[in-house]
Amino acid sequence: MESLRRGPRFSSIRLHCRALAQPRRCFLPNNLRVRTLQTHSRSSTASRQQPHPPLVFAFDIDGVLLRGETVLPAAKRALARLEGANPTGLKIPYILITNGGGISEEDRCRKLSKQLGFDIKPTQYVQSHTVLKSVVHKYAEKPIMVFGGKFDEVRKVAEGYGFEKVYTTLDVMAWNPNVWPFHELTAEERASTKPVDFSRTPISAAFVFHDPRNWALDVQILCDLVQSGGIIGAPYLPVSEQNKVDLVFCNPDLLWRAAFDRPRLGQGAFREAFQAVYHALTGKRYPYVQYGKPSEVTYKFAEKVLVDRLEELSGRRPAVSPEVYMVGDNPESDIAGANAAKWSSVLVRTGVFDPAQGPPAHTPTHIAEDVEEAVEWAIRREMERAG
Incomplete structure (x- = not known):
């Protein structure tokens, strides 16, 4: 996998933006020519190659582009710049990387495209559990339990990834309501369940895909699973490598x-x-794997997505690495992860970060008022570096 780290700068496109602080008044000097796009053939079909830009972006969503279901005003203006409304007229690649989830990447991208007014493709979207596609081969034919989301939506996402035997905590309740006698399944919840005998179904792994709706039910069933070697209702056993249920959380926020x-x-x-x-219950903490920002594995996965996005736009892999700018609102996930990945990080004031409570726990490369200001600052910085 090609890594997007700090490296040689692109010098084929040199810009002079006298008014980047006023985003709609940037212009090119008269004596500047953007190099002619080169043509190439792929699968016997000629296509045009876009020069690789000197920077690419990764955006968090909640608190950066959206707040709840509401699009933040600066978001559409920022994305318009990257979609081509900039002095080069070229697209500047970007991906969205979020600790959210609970639905498929395709469904989420359709909704985001409608909200933001731009076509957001699944190839430029990484949510907290997207990285699980890389571990399907380990569990594809083994029974697993998924936590979080509404009804059986997370089950459908897991099956879409390639997991074949996927169960939910609502399935457990339908099997034996005495597992948690303080909740009675609604008709809609019951309709989402699968019949299964959990006393004969050893669960090999538990994946917390998304935020659980019923913490009490899910904590109880998760405790049952990990203490009994994966057989709900079986006697509790000391945890060993032979009977350990793998536990994976997808979002550390x-x-x-x-x-x-x-x-x-x-x-x-x-x-x-x-x-x-x-x-x-045990005097110990249960071992687990953590995905999602700021985990290293998530940022490495995002690097591959960025490289693929560059190739998708230009028709070829980048020869050298552009600068990656992570724009986020959460110092603990967005900024910490970007800094560890050696990306440039921009912290915005439209989300979790509250400057009134003191400096951020992890120092960003830059602090911006909103995502539009973050994009303008990053473009200006790279153009000044290019000469």
Whole structure:
């Protein structure tokens, strides 16, 4: 996999923007010519190659482009710049990388395209559980349990990735309501379940795809799974390599920014709640794998998506690495992960980060008022570096 790290700068496109601080008044000097696009043939079909730009972007969504279901005003203007409304007239590649999830990438991109007014493709979208596509081969034919989301939506996502035997906590309730006698399945919940005998179905792994809706039910069933070697209702056993149920969380965010005035608890809070209960029961914390920002594996996966997006736009792999700019609102996930990946990081004030509470826990390359200002600053920075 080609890595997008700090490296040689592109010098084939040199820009002079006298008014980048006023985004709609940037212009090219009269004596500047953008190099002629070269043609090439792929599968006997001639196509035009776009020069690779000197920078690419990765955007968080909640708190950067959206707040709840509302599009932030600066978001459409920022994306318009990257879609070609800039001095080169070229598209500047970008991807969206979020710790959200719960539905398929295709469904989410259709909704985002409608909200943002631009065509967002699944090839430029990474949500918290997209990285699980890379581990399907380990569990494809084994029974797994997925947590989070509404009804059986997460099951459908997992099956779309290639997992073949996928079960939910609602399936467990339908099998034996006494597992958690404080919740009665609604008609819609029951309709989403699959009949299965969990006393004869060893669960090999538990994947927390998305934020659970019923923490009490899910904590109980997760504790049952990991203490019994994957057989719900079986005697509890000391955890060993032979009977350990693999546990994967896809989103470490303790907080996230929605439509409410204050940040809301996220999947990271559910993880801590489970671990606190498990520790109270056993005196230990249960081993787990963490995906999502700021995990290294998620940023490496995003790097591959960015390289693929560059090739998709230009028709060829980049010979040298453009600068990657991560624009996010959460210092603990967006900025920490970008800094560790050696990307440039821009922290915006439209989400989780509250400057009134002091400096961010992880220092970004730059702090911007919103995503539009972040994009303008990054373009100006790269053009000044190019000469």
